[in-house]
Amino acid sequence: xxxxxxxxxxxxxxxxxxxxxxxxxxxxxxxxxxxxxxxIADHYRVYRTGLHNHHEGEDELxxxxxxxxxxxxxxxxxxxxxxxxxxxxTLTRLDAAVPxxxxxxxxxxxxxxxAALAEHRAVLVEHLxxxxxxxxxxxxxxxxxxxxxxxxxxxxxxTPKPTLLTLFGAVLEDTDTAERAVxxxxxxxxxxxxxxxxxxxxxxxxxxRVRGRTLPRSA
Numbered sequence: 001x002x003x004x005x006x007x008x009x010x011x012x013x014x015x016x017x018x019x020x021x022x023x024x025x026x027x028x029x030x031x032x033x034x035x036x037x038x039x040i041a042d043h044y045r046v047y048r049t050g051l052h053n054h055h056e057g058e059d060e061l062x063x064x065x066x067x068x069x070x071x072x073x074x075x076x077x078x079x080x081x082x083x084x085x086x087x088x089x090t091l092t093r094l095d096a097a098v099p100x101x102x103x104x105x106x107x108x109x110x111x112x113x114x115a116a117l118a119e120h121r122a123v124l125v126e127h128l129x130x131x132x133x134x135x136x137x138x139x140x141x142x143x144x145x146x147x148x149x150x151x152x153x154x155x156x157x158x159t160p161k162p163t164l165l166t167l168f169g170a171v172l173e174d175t176d177t178a179e180r181a182v183x184x185x186x187x188x189x190x191x192x193x194x195x196x197x198x199x200x201x202x203x204x205x206x207x208x209r210v211r212g213r214t215l216p217r218s219a
Contacts (some may be wrong), residue, residue: 003148005136010179011054014170017048019121024103025210027114031107042100048091049159050167051124055084057154059148062139068144076134083127084108085097090120151184164200169203 025040059081065076097116101109139148156164172180184192 003140003143003145005140005148007182008136008172009132010175010183012132013174014167015051015054015128016125017174018170019117019124021211023114023117023121026110026117028099029105029110031110032105034105034205037102039209041098043206044094044098046163046166048094049163050155050170051087053158054090054151055087055154056158057151059084059177061150061154062143065147066138066142073138076138080127080131080135083123083130084213086123087120088129090123092117094120098203116190165199165202167207168199169206173203173207 022040023043025043029036029040041112063077063081067074093116094113097109097113100122101113103109155167159167174185175183187195
């Protein structure tokens with residue numbers, strides 16, 4: 001068994017970028033600007049949907065088969081599960097802080113949310129770094145191609161189509177030529193047409209609305 005897990009690193013790149021930008025975007029909103037707060041809060045909900053469905057797929061489809069096939073490395077899988085629980089706790093705090101800030105765009109609520117986002121990002125990055133260093137090599141050895149593909153299928157099935165187009169744009173944003181060819185090549189031809197005709201301009205509008213012209217596209 002040997003599966004290519006490099007596509008997971010592309011997804012992780014998106015999570016690192018967007019979690020960083022969310023801290024910056026919220027911090028930049030002027031007190032009382034509820035219209036801008038709503039734009040950023042809506043973007044958080046897109047990010048949250050992608051992260052939740054990504055981790056839910058791992059919880060349901062990746063950890064169980066891995067645990068059944070590894071022995072001494074089981075502690076790595078169990079550590080990933082614990083990290084997911086820790087991340088879920090940070091999302092619970094964000095789910096309370098985002099609407100509280102969105103309602104008034106108050107300075108105190110903004111600062112509370114920025115702190116919660118920074119905490120979330122720290123936990124997330126630690127998890128992603130650990131997963132890439134220790135878990136992905138295990139998956140490459142012990143997971144089948146079909147099982148690996150089921151992670152992407154789970155995300156597609158459980159994500160609303162408009163949100164899915166935004167997430168797909170986020171994945172493609174920082175890909176190089178080879179990565180982009182792999183990602184697009186995995187799509188059926190009709191879906192690629194939908195992406196180019198509808199998805200790509202839609203994502204460009206989303207980026208302009210959320211980030212404006214003063215924030216970098218990526219680090």
